[in-house]
Amino acid sequence: MDATGLRVALFSGNYNYVRDGANQALNRFVGYLIRQGAQVRVYSPTTDTPAFEPTGDLVSTPSFPVPGRKEYRVPYRMSLRVRRDLAAFRPNLVHLSSPDPLGHRALSWARAHRLPTVASVHTRFETYPRYYGLAFLEPLIESMLRRFYRRCDAIVAPSESMAQLLREQRMSYDVGIWTRGIDRDIFNPGRRDLAWRRAAGIADDVPTIGFIGRLVMEKGLDVFSDTIDQLTTRQVPHKVLVVGEGPARDWFQHRLPGAIFTGFQQGHDLGRAVASMDMLFNPSVTETFGNVTLEAMACGLPTVAARATGSESLLTDRLTGRLIRPGAIGAFTDALQDYCDDPALRAQAGAAAQARAEHNGWDQVNQALVDTYLRVIRHREQGIVARSSPVP
Template sequence: MATAFKLPDPSGQTPAESRPLRVVLFSGNYNYVRDGANQALNRLVAFLEAQGCVVRVYSPTSDTPAFEPTGTLVSVPSFAFPGRGEYRVAFGLPDRLKRDIADFRPDIIHLSAPDPAAHAAKKLARALGVPVVASIHTRFETYFEYYGLGFIRPGIEVLLRRFYSGLDEIFVTSQSFGETMRDTGIIGVHPAVWSRGVDKTRFNPGRRSLEWRWSLGIADDEPVIGFVGRLVLEKGLDMVAAAVNELAARGIRHRLLIVGDGPAREHFQARVPGAIFTGFLDGTNLARAYASADMLLNPSTTETFGNINLEAMASGIPVVAARAGGNEALVTDGITGALVPPHETQAYADALARYCAEPHTRAAHGKAGLDAAQAFDWDVINGAVLSRYRELARQHS
């Protein structure tokens, strides 16, 4: 017989709108692999706790996490994803964790990955009478095409539609991405926008270092094309290789700077033998790498926002990105960078070639990107999420 879970008797409790909120967050990857989505979730938790909220995070964990988690992290049973062992998939939610959540008396439950544990948490929220929201951080349904499994995409989309139906709110990273999700039928409502911010004290043009470039064998007048991210196929690595190889075929002087690491590094490195690979960088080292490049190349079509675009803009360099996903919400074609039709090698090469040949154009577009990045403030963005939490908690109370 299934165990029934109920919140403790709420009589005598202070109304949710006049006390610190109690928030439960489910994450498919909170800190065992570093990526833009889990860093955004950690920032949200830090902000919530700074506002007096009490947060408990449930996620698969690892013995070798990528970084220390923010807040209280509770491990959820999980298994390594076949073929991508660095990622983990949560099982359903054991009764002991259901009791833990019920005893915590959450005011809201936030789901950030459509895994079995989050499906179970969605049902639990309904049983407890607690509002439940979800945030969409990546286009899961597109990933399988990069590994020869595109035939299962329709089935994945059916599961996603079921998961995102009947929620009290859905957060997306940009209005354009929300429209894409509606157009594909994965969500059936108008979502709220939970954008992303950028740390402008960390990412800024002042981090540029000629000395660092020299240490890598880069000449002062040599245009540097930067790529930043995990080295996985869904980041568009094959398009990066095709575009820079086309530049080489045209005889256009450039250097390719790769910042990041991942399971596809060996495959990628074989295709761009002249590239400089720094491996994983973080903190001021990462900021220095952005500012020391002359442009960013981001051909990924799976991004829902594109944190790397914003970090590059804050660093004062233009962005050449695929006209897809969240890229269009950040990059203004011909103003802060270039938006290119996905998978068109010649178009990428044309945009990169222009920036390589026209230092004044890349400087002007970099300056415009820097100005645009000033509007993206983490506290304002996360404050909007908290306001929506409070509104939903008030409605349910």
């Protein structure tokens, strides 16, 4: 079998109603599958105001809003309509991109119909409770995730560091890599625009520290703010440029009164904003890959990031940026100060980062996941049963 024989049922908790790096990667992958001649059916919650048009055929699933975070929805069951649609579609593989209630039910449905399943890991759900004062729940959530992923034939992670963490957590025996690509037409140093910077209130000679992403607490906004406070206390000249939207925007603006907030950006506007920064600061520990880090690298920027999954696979400490112990405010401040004070140092690191980013092309990245699909199907046909974990 090749890609033309694939009939993939993809289950997502958020395929297009709120834009994020994970669902943009999924939409791009579905487009790649369709171009290769595969058949794809996507099952996900929908809203009347989606963030963007979906790629492929999208079937709406029953859902309810997340308490306190109403922009997100929880798909809670597999309705009779969805089951009938699945039966008519006749998939030969099920892809699960979120361990939510619908994902669990879809996994049970696939196992009942003896279909192979592949799960993609997009975020570290087990770390989320710590940002809401509920860190004691992390072991429970990790146990729930382990039960979900062990029932799949294979799982894929976006970085080797995340894949290794999943192995250490005993999530699965079969852990592969489905990394992320970069659109070099959008993200490159040539997008830098000094006139745009000046219009935003940034002088040419002021080092600009960027933040890119959803403005939610789990992105490390508290660590970012505390670090900028220390940099200001040290009287290091700098400007902060924040690109993104989210429910924590008011909180973040209050903490960073001197920062420039551009709001949500996409396409060439996003490429211009990123390339017009001088460095990226990404203190988050929840990402499994870190799309924004790769985008900044492609634009020739050094990144100061938490030493965490995703960033560890992209950055080489003291070559393409700095990797700092999570939450180490003083060390983050030292690293940012070094780049603010030394234009030659950040230019050197930025050039190395750009060279590293050249390795990530979307077609090669997506073909790797297609190869995983075909391997899992082949193993099922040969009667090879997947082991659930490297550790009993």
